[in-house]
Amino acid sequence: MASSSNQASLAALEAMEMEDTAFDYSKRSxxxxxxxxxxxxxxxxxxxxMMGVGAVKQDIKAMILTGFAxxxxxxxSMAIGEFVSVYSQLDIEVAQMKRDKKEGDQNAEEKESLPNPLQAAAAxxxxxxxxxxxxxxxxxFIRDYRVRVGAVVAAASLALVVFGWLGAALGKAPVVRSGIRVLVGGWLAMAITFGLTKLIASSGL
Incomplete structure (x- = not known):
């Protein structure tokens, strides 16, 4: 009887560990x-x-300053938006904890799991x-205008493929389709910005 009880306890512990691991993985992903x-x-x-400014300003300084700005x-903007969003979530969870009037260790565990607005904003x-x-x-480091624009498009395209693949893999979505969607979306954003800026500049506005 003792051995069956021990086996049951071990099985329960293993199940809890597996649940914790799955939860941690899901949260991490x-x-x-x-x-x-x-x-x-x-x-x-x-x-x-950078492509928009590059449509009307060919010097490297203008593109770099625009990109840095x-x-x-x-x-x-991302940090402030995330901070406000997570802080609102924190306020809701703290208010819920107060309503539940939980005390002791259980309350301490909940406090440890509360979202951190500063951490979210920094990330x-x-x-x-x-x-x-x-x-x-x-x-x-590229002085020639055309080579510089080509380098920006090439580097952005490669990074878009990598980010699209990673996002799809972590979200368990079709990798190829997601990668192509992200790549085409990035190309469209750069092309539209370049084209519209060029059009406005050529119209004398």
Missing amino acids: QWLRAAVLGANDGLVSTASL GLVAGAC SAFAFSVGAMVPLLAAS
Whole structure:
């Protein structure tokens, strides 16, 4: 009887460990997927800004300054948005805890699992900055205008494929289809920004 009881206890512990592992993996994959999407946003928005300015300004300084401004502004915007969103979630969860009037160890465990607004904001800003650095680095040391624009498009395209693949893999979606969708979306964003900026500049506005 003792041995069957021990086996049952061990089985229960193993089941709990498997549940915890699955939960941790799921939670981790969500954070990773959010980071990939944030990096993709940084890549597309910064590359598009640089292409837009490159449509009317061919000097390297204008493109680099535009890309850097886009990186800083985008990272700040992402961080503030994430901070406000997660802080609102934190307020809701704390209010729910107070309503439930839970005390002791159970309450302490809940406090440990509460979202951290500063951590979320920093992670969001970092992910955006990583993506934005791709077109910036691609254009930083190339003086020739056409080669520089080509380098930005090539680097952005490669990064879009990588980010699309990672996002699909973490979200358990079809990898090829998702990668193509992300790549085409990025190309469209850069092409539209380039074309519209060129059109507005040529019209004398």
